[in-house]
Amino acid sequence: MHHNYQKQIDKLRENFLTLGSLVEDRVRKACSAFNSSDQADLDMVIRSDYEIDEMEVEIEEECLKILALYQPVAKDLRYIIALIKINSEVERIGDYAVKIAMRVKFISEHGNQVFPMDYRPMAEKVIAMLKMSLDALVDKDAELAHQIFLLDDEVDTMRDQAYDIIKAQLRKQPDHAGSLLNGYLVARHLERIADRATNIAEEVIYMVHGDIVRGEHN
Amino acid sequence: MVEKKSQLISVDDRKTVGQQFVENPRMTCRDVNVYYGDKHAVHDVSIDIARNEVLAMIGPSGCGKSTFLRCLNRMNDTIDICRVTGEITLDDNDIYAKNIDIVSLRALVGMVFQKPNPFPKSIYDNVAYGPTIHGLTESKSDLDGIVENSLVKAGLWDEVKDRLDQPGTGLSGGQQQRLCIARAIAVEPELILMDEPCSALDPIATAKIEELIAELREQYTIVIVTHNMQQAARVSQRTAYFHLGDLIEVGYTDRLFTTPRHQLTEDYITGRFG
Known part of the structure; x- marks a missing residue:
């Protein structure tokens, strides 16, 4: 039984890694397009979200199958439970990548030139958090997961700065309200991705130590 | 800096960890050792058994769990070559006192x-035997009452009330096991020890015994040895894990099966060995 179980777990891990890197890549493409306005990348992110949705369902089904067939306990149980939750977080991050791509597309079509701020540092930080959270999962590294909580505070601050900048710019250029509001929403989506990465970190800590730390680090 | 929590306790550390002691216990065991001739089968086991709890004892074959269970009564x-040292009390009385x-x-x-080991007697006599030899009854109607009451508590009454004079050995395996439980209950025990009570039963009979264990807990204290870890998880409030004669870990069952503290416990319950 143990051999079969391990095979199932290995397959699950592999599938999840594929999903994780795919979503990471989508977020990166949505954000990099913000600078380059590469329409092809944006369209790809928007059009192919169904792939991520399908993979999420497949991974969830595998997790449920393992629960039903092997009734894992202790660290094996915590791993499956954490993965079920992280799987859904990752899928939602994929949705945010789509939303960002749509906002960026709007901005590039309606007045990119008026844009008052550089989102790259925020995007880089959020992508780093996402990568760290998935690395923490793969390496079962609770210390790394804890570091993500600190970065989340920094991202929140960046979102607040974006709010102030956009607000000021709206006064100066009310004709470009559409682009500016979409720009603010990009910051908002990035901040939500950071929240999801933080949720992943919480699940990793549960998986490693068995402690539910949700909300404790706020 | 994040405070790093201690990792699992090493396989080399054989001191018992977890909730081995409780307030106001029904039974206490201290430094219990069991020897079969030269073989030291159980090492320095100390544990309390709480009132109205189901304590499950798990561990690989030969770990000493059944041997320890058999010390409790x-x-x-x-067994001639068997020697037990240490102290075991039931309601503060030393059960090994002279x-x-x-x-x-x-x-x-x-x-x-x-x-299941019913006597080769009728269903009625199987249950009536204990109360009779222990002098617990004064009249036939008393005895009838005890037999009925015990069979009701064992969840068997409705199935056998019309054939109490038929042999106990004619019942199905699951019914025979409930008859044995009725027989144990009939003499008004405080504690019921169960050594793999479901291992010879099918899943439906097993489920009935498990439900019965949950009901019996309201009145009795139960210690159950089982190889079936899901069963331990379902029926017990605390679980004790034995390994090669050592009591490794005792914990509240929900905790032990989600976050065991000892590496050996985790390796066993996750199927890494055993």
Whole structure:
């Protein structure tokens, strides 16, 4: 039984890694397009979200199958439970990548030139958090997961700065309200991705130590 | 800096961890050792058994869990080469004291075995035998009451009330096991020991025994040895894990099966060995 179980777990891990890197890549493409306005990348992110949705369902089904067939306990149980939750977080991050791509597309079509701020540092930080959270999962590294909580505070601050900048710019250029509001929403989506990465970190800590730390680090 | 929590306790550390002691216990065991001749089968086991709890004892074959269980009603006395040291008390009375009447002790601490072992007598007599020899009844109607009550508590009454005079050995395996539980209950025990009570039963009979264990807990204290970890998880409030004669870990069952503290416990319950 143990051999079969391990095979199932290995397959699950592999599938999840594929999903994780795919979503990471989508977020990166949505954000990099913000600078380059590469329409092809944006369209790809928007059009192919169904792939991520399908993979999420497949991974969830595998997790449920393992629960039903092997009734894992202790660290094996915590791993499956954490993965079920992280799987859904990752899928939602994929949705945010789509939303960002749509906002960026709007901005590039309606007045990119008026844009008052550089989102790259925020995007880089959020992508780093996402990568760290998935690395923490793969390496079962609770210390790394804890570091993500600190970065989340920094991202929140960046979102607040974006709010102030956009607000000021709206006064100066009310004709470009559409682009500016979409720009603010990009910051908002990035901040939500950071929240999801933080949720992943919480699940990793549960998986490693068995402690539910949700909300404790706020 | 994040405070790093201690990792699992190393496989080399054999000191018991977890909630081995409770307030106001029904039974206490201190430094219990069991030897079969030269073989040291159980090492320095100390644990309390709480009132109205189901304590599950798990561990790989040969880990000493059944041997330890048999110390709790001095069943090991029947084995010549077996020697038990340490102290075991039931309601503050040392059960290994010289003045203890072993027959009365075994009524107070009843036992249900792996294979149902009804006497080759009628269903009625199987249950009536204990109360009769222990002098618990004064009249036939008293005895009828005890038999009915015990069979009701064992969840068997409705199935056998019309055929009490038929042999107990004619019942199905699951019914026979419930008959054995009724037989143990009939002598008004405080503690019921169960040694793999479901291992010879099918899943439906097993589920019935498990439900029965949950009901019996309201009145009795139960210690169950089982190889079926899901069963331990379902029926017990605390679980004790034995390994090569050592009591490794005792914990509240929900905690032990999600976050064990000892590496050996985790390796066993996750199927890494055993």
